[in-house]
Amino acid sequence: METRLSDHGLVRIGVVSPEHRVADIAFNCEKIRQAVSANGDCRLFLLPELCVTAYSCGDLFFQSLLIEQAQQALFELAEFSADKELTLVVGAPVAQGGRLFNCAAFISCGRILGLVPKTFLPNTQEFYEERWFSSAGDRTADFLEWRGETIPFGPDLLFRAEELPDCVIGIEICEDGWVASPPSGQMAVNGATVLLNLSASPELLGKEAYRRNLVQANSARCLAAYVYASAGPGESSTDLVFSGHSLIAENGAVLAETERFQFESQTIMADVDIERLVNERVKNNSFGASRSDAGYRFIGFSLPDTGAVPLLRPVPATPFVPVAAEERAERCHEIFEIQTTGLAKRLRHVNCSRVVIGISGGLDSTLALLVTVKAFDKLGYDRSGIEAITMPGFGTTGRTRTNAERLAELLGVTLRVISIDAAVRQHFVDLGHDETVHDIIYENAQARERTQLLMNISNQVGGLLIGTGDLSELALGWCTYNGDHMSMYGVNGGVPKTLVQYLVCWCAEAEFAGETADILIDVCETPVSPELLPPHENGEIKQRTEDKVGPYLLHDFFLYHCVRLQYRPAKILFLAQQVFAGQFSDAELRRWLQTFYRRFFAQQFKRSCLPDGPKVGSVVLSPRGDWRMPSDACVALWLKDLEQLEATSGEC
Template sequence: MKHAERSQERDIVTSPTVKTRVAVSTLNQWALDFEGNRDRIIESIKQAKEQGAKMRVGSELETTGYSCEDHFLESDTTDLAFDVLADIIESGVTDDIFCVIGVPVMHEGARYNCDAYVLNGTIYGFKAKKHLANDGNYYEPRWFTAWSKDRELEDFILPPRLERLTKQKIVPIGDFVIQTNDTILGSEKCEEMFVPNNPGIDMALDGVEIFANGSDSHWEVGKLQNRVRKIFRTTESSGGIYIYANSVGGDGGRMLKDGSSLIIQNNTVLAQAPQFTLDTVTSTVATANLTAVRSYRSVAGSARVQADKSKSYPRILVPFDMGLEAPTELPTEPVEPIFLTRAEEIAKGPALWMWDYLRRSGASGFFLPLSGGLDSGSVNALVGSMCHMVIDAVQEGNKEVLADIRRIVADEDYIPTDPRELAGRISVTCYMKGPASSGKTESRAAMLAREVGSDHFVADIEPMVREFRETMRKIFGWELRFEHEGGTRAEDLALQNIQARVRMALAYLQAQTYRVSKGRNDNFLLVLGSANVDEANRGYFTKYDCSSADINPIGGLAKKDLRIFAEYAAEKFAYTTLKGIIADKPTAELRPDSPDGHQQTDEEDMGFTYDELGEVASLRKEERLGPVSMFQRLVELWGPHTEKGMSIEAIENKVKYFHVMYAINRHKLTTLTPAVHAVGYSPDDNRFDQRPFLIPKNWSYQFKKIDRLAREYEKDFR
């Protein structure tokens, strides 16, 4: 391709009604799975062509998988991504379809996150991402360089294999748009849609009519609505056909991608891919009306003025007709976007993440310490939800899911038809009875396991706990006692913690040997954790207890969300035991009842209700409030003048207590079991919530200011 071609512009050929058919691919890619990623991309392009699409858009970095993280720093990763791109071109699938393929590119010592524009085996350019995600879960500037040369191109020299295949030596890289015979195409990537002045607006003012957005956006409960609003921001103001590709599934990290790729025209949705699908390749196609886009833009006088003044992008000419040669074909009718309820999202999101981890890890199923409480009960119900999703996929003809489940259960003829029967093959639960365990929780654990279908056991850990107490008596010369037995607070906590840690050790022992007990010596079970996000923020868990596991499906979910899900699962899946569990006060059952019958409860131990903890944690993380500003905000939310009616002194005490306990327990968060990210106030130390793990627990300077403010507030409220 000659440099001179890029600087030329030509008039768009118009006709009374110009329609085009476009496809968006929703792929379940996996970091570093180059062969699998390649095959899914090729299959998606084939499906798009079979449905008559003129253009196919894939997700961000689909050749490598988005979550390669520091593997992007290895030259292998970019080199192999180009091998994948060469494989795709060599397969011939890009003939007669304009493909947007996500690929990392190393150019002149800098690594760029790019879209490769490919048609008929020719690479027309690499569009580089200008705005990199650098907050929350994202650290793109660690691996990539933002393209800073606005609307400029440079020459990129293709590696030898691509040069031989494409008969090209140099292709453009940078910030440009594509001009076909009958329309103009442009693209922005994921984060660029969320920035205040997104490139899509500038491209629209320069005549771009079809926008591609190869994204890899993670799931949070309720986030899809925000994505749709962001796309509408571009198309409502400027018109256009917006093709938003999002991947689906867990690609090797803590984030889950929820799919739901979209094709939007002007301010309406033409097509939407399913959310949380188990299909690894989904092709969604719509017939869009370019004439309607032009008509939409023609009535906006102020937009026309801005377009006249806008700076032009370099245009790369592509001799290709995007319009359909089918004048009688009707455009796709708009549809209402589908948004799942909060309960439905929680039922499907973590279940999909668990499924991907299970099928890719080589494990034969899950092992869960089942306490009879809401947290572990919710995890067991999520296993059941996953089984329902697997059977639905098999009944819909998904051969890949069928092959995966046959491999997991080691039965090449198996066809799952009953969720309970499937759970019995891949889910093992155990109630680990300790000195403070009750008959009620033991019974509920057994009933819930039966409703889900899990293979359930009961283990008595009291003899092991007695042995630890006896060992400590021999070491110290005196016996450890609970507080109600006359012991100290330190002894009481130590005796609670040893029960929890015994359960962890026993869980892993059972997970590693369960298959042996069934006459098999071929695999292992993944241990599931069941600590919720509220308890993690408060530090209300034992370090290296049974919350320490291989993965934790609810580690990013609040207690209030677990209640919502449990109510849903009780009705949807007939897990009716959950109703009784919801009604009870949560308890760890680690401390025996006192002589007066007082029972341990979680909220009493924590000094907060779960709802209060969720609100405090959200203020800490999402609103970025420290102790002083949190106190001031909580006076507004909880103070004497509010419905909650809490005194200034009570708010002061809660804020101080939370931060003292947070500081004391911060070290625990460095050991949190990997959990699916689900809410914006997760304390996940490993990537989302970066803070030191040794903090002054007295917060003396901050607390002195709170003291002064509290006295002032008390005067104001008298």
Template sequence: MRLALAQLNPLVGDLAGNGELILAASRQAASQGADLMLTPELSLWGYPPRDLLLRPSLIAKQGAVLNQLAASLAQELPQLAVLVGMAEPSGAAPLPNLFNAVALVEAGSWRVVARKRLLPTYDVFDEQRYFCAATGPSVLELERGGRTWRLGLTICEDLWVEEELQGHRLAGADPVAELLSSRIDLLLNLSASPFGQAKVALRQSLARRAASRLACPVVYVNQVGGNDELVFDGASFVMDASGGVDAGSGVVAGIAVVSQLASCKEQVSCWEVNGAGPAASLQVASLPTENEQLFRALVLGVADYARKCGFSSALLGLSGGIDSALVAVIAAAALGGERVQALMMPSPWSSDGSLRDAQALAGRLGLGSRTAEIAALMASFDTTLTPVLAGPPSGLSAENLQSRIRGTLLMAVANQQGQLLLSTGNKSELAVGYCTLYGDMNGGLAVIGDLYKSSVFELCAWLDSAAAGPCRRELGLPGDGELVGRTIREKPPSAELRPDQLDSDSLPDYAVLDPILKAYIEDLASTEQLIASGTPAELAERVMQLLRRAEFKRRQAPPLLKIGGRAFGSGWRMPIAAR
């Protein structure tokens, strides 16, 4: 039997469009001789559909789209069966009244063949708001190649049952263990698993464990593409248990990835198993390094956010600092340099070097660039506010005014030109409130809002290295020489809001600050735990206070691209008024 893994990029809520996407992938699969095509979790909806699932009209439309897909497949591709992720009405009156389900579409009709057991409600997930949990395992019997195949079906979280690998797991059933008595030939997992650093390796470890427990191959197909703050990296694979079972230990030998799809790309690829020996792989892609995976995920997130929200071009403020430089590179790779405009807004405190660096970077990336001096605007604000404040604005108020002037200019240009405004702040700044509401926080998307400052430096160093050349060329960036530039990478971080200002005047060095922030945010460490581990008490308490006090700012920040373990946004639900 030949299986096709359809690594699709759906548009959330576009049932008809996603049905056409599945049909187009089916044509590719059939041209490769596939018998059965797998699509990702909730592939007809796109993941996560959130409260669109509460609309009865869309649930009704889903049935019509499935009927049309079944009719089209019967007419064009009668030999192909397709597994489609869908939301199945449970028939119950109270909410939640849906199952996160899988339908088998073939022979001109469709039927539900699997329902999800484990419904995540941690981090960015909130599935128990919409779905009921299934009560038993799902096994599909399919006649292909002169024999009956027994296929175990699981959906995303159903594979995440190894606490020692994951560090945690949901309470409840073990869907993998429940399939032991069914003696299945293959385990299929339809997923919508967002990108995370080192997550590809974790998924494969989970699949390897399942392959060993069930003594059969595991086929894992994952969604790809950006949906709001989440980026799905695909990286689907087949984990084959071709070595057989060792009679002495009972452990399956020879478990390995035999088919690997690309990271951050749409793809349809086939894999064939004959049931009597090792399976044949038609396509094996090598996964990029961690820095390249991270960069590609950010590029994909920007490209899809713009495309799916109806923007064809973007705008950003380019200061000559490393954060805006990285965002500019990502935007150029995502949209093309000719579709990205940089606005430089020097104040009397901006250094000549920063302006030169910004202009040089815009030239390397092929960005359109304009300059708007803000000295006159600063003076007019001083004149207007002097009688109100009994003197001109000073200190932090004056510094924030510069940021808000720039933010207003950026919003005006983006509004006039129909551009997506990209915010350029990083996670370290957002964590401690080193950012200005209605100023540098303005924008429709915070591109690197989940990237700590130290990670910004690391990613920029990689981008400027020879190792990034092939990736840069593939994404339409200059392939040779420095891209961000040494002068940008090596200058001390500064917002240049007053003479000789440095970030370190207000904050600990990022090499000191970021590990403390990671402990507080990612590991949920307490101040006492940090002090016990060697962090000076005054520093630990100061950082925690800054983190707490900035909560109201984060609540008003633009959506950011989640690339880490715990990002600000839907996975961070802290109160504002709290102690």
């Protein structure tokens, strides 16, 4: 069974900056047809401002022949759209009531469904559009009669896709998007999720970055897709040069953009996530509180679906970790500053220069120790006030113990080594538990003994107990209730596991050097484990967390799309199949996604009583912040969504 884009709230949009000639309408329309026909897996295309005639016709716009042929060209493009089941939004001059308007023609499946005139006409420096065109506010009719058809005319038109009703398209033309209060804002408030801008923006030094920033900002401000088509170098070069810089942005991120200064036609396509945009609006009460007095006319249009593979949008395998090394380093620096500043503020508030932290030689406790050291440095406190406690137990390996102890020595903190073996064995005697039975009692008794020691040492030295657990463990509940789950301030609670590793590696590169950096690298290469079960005979770690709960790579992917983007399981699985094809089978992805949902719902009670800790990203599970969920919520609805998908797949 073929997966369709609309099944997952996606719509494919193409932008064409076509090769063109000034005033050569036949040539221009042929190039439009060629460019569009070359991309048969897309049904919706945006083209530049006045692309039918070219933007830089000057006083030729006063020629009635040019205007008549432009109208004829729109009908010819409509016929073309019927054959291909296309929707085209193209720019053309339109005469009405003794005035000329710079318009966007919305053409779909054989008909011109609407004409949207430009509202703001630039008339300074190189622009003098008011010489030829009138503003949308000067029109004298809301409809045009063309060849026996009544065509809606005005800036108040919004176009709704019949196959995907949340896909509502609003249109503005070039300068409309550059003014202090763009029409797109009112369109968005009235339901437009896709904002199209037909433009002819001449190139100047530094304008490329400014244009990109503007498009990104407009998409973020409106919680929408902002699609921008710009005229290319086929425009007149009498005084200006046009580059054809077109972009597709969604909620502040650029999905695609063209290469500039190309004479041949340039086309970009992207799959815009309408569901994501609607979800963002639903949970954003500021958007919900926005008001609009403007009235809009809604026009339905048909948008036939296309196949979903390959997906034309970036979907990173590690949504919490940037792929680009420079951006990743910047992100790590900022997160580290947030963590250290949060802890420093708490220490200043309680007037405390002593802390206690349990260290195991694993990723989480290592990061927490590094954060604590830098917080002490920030405050000018002596690092000896950091009591680093390592508590070897039944599963502790020589590798992790050596790394923990040596790291504490190199960092100049106070190290204590306290074996928990005897205390836990006495506890087994008290419980009447057989030590050879390696069950949850065997594991949790060790975790709680360690927390008891840490809490009591904190009282002993008058210090603050620093928590080490990370965001991914909280999501899965992979922590012992009233064990490592509890502390007095948790510095890692907002950092997912996939990012913890990069943070420790970044610290090795940017914050520390020498043997300290070498140890940090080895910590990053150590398998993730709670080390609660005895190791192999050769001393290596036997208990690996990911063998039990699944790869953190997948769980962080699931967590982001479930909590941050509010996607249903079927869509998360679909995206995971695109991203992890060849790395994980569909069966594996479905299995671990089911595990994620079961654990995420069942373990909410642990998140409902978390200690304080800093938020560092867009996903956080603090009950006082971004995530408020009943501990007794039922997971059946989400699991059923996956089960239905599995049943459907089995029929194919």
